[in-house]
Amino acid sequence: MYWRTEEHHGLRHSPFNALVAPRPVGWISTYGPDGQPNVAPYSFFNAVSYVPPQVMYSVGARPKDAPAPVKDSLANVEATGSFVHNLVTWDLREAMNKTSAECPPDVDEFALAGLTAVAAERVNAPRVAESPVNFECRLLEVIDTKSPDGYTPNRIVLGEVVGIHIDESVIVDGMIDYARTRPVARLGYLADYSDTTEIFRMRRPEWP
Numbered sequence: 447m448y449w450r451t452e453e454h455h456g457l458r459h460s461p462f463n464a465l466v467a468p469r470p471v472g473w474i475s476t477y478g479p480d481g482q483p484n485v486a487p488y489s490f491f492n493a494v495s496y497v498p499p500q501v502m503y504s505v506g507a508r509p510k511d512a513p514a515p516v517k518d519s520l521a522n523v524e525a526t527g528s529f530v531h532n533l534v535t536w537d538l539r540e541a542m543n544k545t546s547a548e549c550p551p552d553v554d555e556f557a558l559a560g561l562t563a564v565a566a567e568r569v570n571a572p573r574v575a576e577s578p579v580n581f582e583c584r585l586l587e588v589i590d591t592k593s594p595d596g597y598t599p600n601r602i603v604l605g606e607v608v609g610i611h612i613d614e615s616v617i618v619d620g621m622i623d624y625a626r627t628r629p630v631a632r633l634g635y636l637a638d639y640s641d642t643t644e645i646f647r648m649r650r651p652e653w654p
């Protein structure tokens with residue numbers, strides 16, 4: 447098949463997300479306007495550079511008639527200039543899912559999911575204490591994505607990682623042990639995820 451993406455794909459659901467998979471899950475924590483902690487998952491998330499270390503997440507629009515049309519993870523980062531990305535491990539998968547509920551801005555998703563918010567060291571955002579890895583990030587830029595009709599349905603939040611907490615329990619012989627972090631990744635459709643259990647190694651070729 448060949449899908450002209452402005453037309454209907456002819457499948458049961460759009461295949462787009464299932465074709466960009468697995469995706470790491472950015473679990474983004476911020477402070478709201480009254481200082482209440484907020485956390486939500488974003489699978490349009492990735493590292494974009496090594497040096498300096500930078501990450502992005504992309505925030506879609508809520509329906510125009512929603513009580514808060516802008517998602518909290520965007521409104522909050524624009525107000526504070528700070529966010530934390532927390533690694534979603536196998537053990538935290540259910541908690542992560544709970545924090546994706548479309549709740550109003552004054553709801554503390556940490557409490558909702560039984561998580562502990564701890565203030566970050568270098569940025570004005572909370573981190574998830576239960577996660578073994580937290581990236582403290584400073585906002586660099588919010589980039590509007592463009593659509594043909596001029597509407598901006600998504601915004602990309604680009605941040606510099608200025609500090610990383612790593613729990614000693616996931617470090618073995620000076621390296622991160624994937625068997626201990628067991629990162630969860632998003633696949634496609636409504637509910638599909640993958641777990642990181644099988645790992646293979648392949649070195650890049652030398653040239654010449």
Ligand SMILES: Cc1cc2nc3c(=O)[nH]c(=O)nc-3n(C[C@H](O)[C@H](O)[C@H](O)COP(=O)(O)O)c2cc1C
Pocket residue numbers: 471484485486487488489490491504505506507516517518519520543545546547548549632
């Ligand atoms: C695994 C997962 C990945 C998600 N990825 C995104 C995403 O990349 N962009 C987005 O706008 N919403 C995404 N969502 C939905 C948001 O988590 C959801 O809208 C949430 O309520 C936003 O919370 P906030 O308003 O506190 O930021 C995702 C949900 C799940 C469960």
